[in-house]
Amino acid sequence: MNPDEIFLQADTLVKRSGERNAKKIAEMLGLRIYYRSDFKHLLGMYTYQWKHRMIFLNDRMDENLEQMVLAHEIGHDQRHRELAAQTGLQEFSLFSVNNSKIEYEANVFAAHLLLDSNEVYSCARRGFDIAQTASAMNTDVNLLLIKLQEMIKSGYDLQIPFEADSSFFRKIRK
Numbered sequence: 001m002n003p004d005e006i007f008l009q010a011d012t013l014v015k016r017s018g019e020r021n022a023k024k025i026a027e028m029l030g031l032r033i034y035y036r037s038d039f040k041h042l043l044g045m046y047t048y049q050w051k052h053r054m055i056f057l058n059d060r061m062d063e064n065l066e067q068m069v070l071a072h073e074i075g076h077d078q079r080h081r082e083l084a085a086q087t088g089l090q091e092f093s094l095f096s097v098n099n100s101k102i103e104y105e106a107n108v109f110a111a112h113l114l115l116d117s118n119e120v121y122s123c124a125r126r127g128f129d130i131a132q133t134a135s136a137m138n139t140d141v142n143l144l145l146i147k148l149q150e151m152i153k154s155g156y157d158l159q160i161p162f163e164a165d166s167s168f169f170r171k172i173r174k
Helices: 003-017 022-029 063-087 100-114 117-125 130-136 141-153
Strands: 032-036 044-049 052-058
Touching: 003 022, 003 063, 003 100, 003 141, 022 032, 022 063, 022 100, 044 063, 052 063, 063 100, 100 141, 117 130, 117 141, 130 141
Parallel strands: 032 052
Antiparallel strands: 044 052
16 A cells, blocks of 8 residues: 555545545545434445445435545545445445454545645644644544654654554444
């Protein structure tokens, strides 16, 4: 996985849409979004069937969590559509052990889609800690840490005190 490739893919969508709102980006892409009340612990999933790209979302999420899950599922659409087409209704449950590389890529995509590198860098330069930056950007600490890790891989002069829990979505229950 080339760290700059995922950034460029997400950044292109942000530029095309003119914003970082995952729902508006999904609509721009022609993704169909369905809200489900029968998901107990599953936050979202993506599938590509019958030439329809669909995202199913747990209807009990708050707006910030919905944005993160939706951005993650858009990542699957943009990076793993062929896999979803081959396997049918694919539960990309945000934490599958069998698809850890796939899930991490979708998390990286979500981090790049939702979090502006310049804003993250500005917070770091102003001395914000991880929690303060996550709060300022209305995101989960772990998604921010993924963004910071990817920024470091791309050459930013940042240091982070700990690694992200790349399976953080697993611990979120609705």
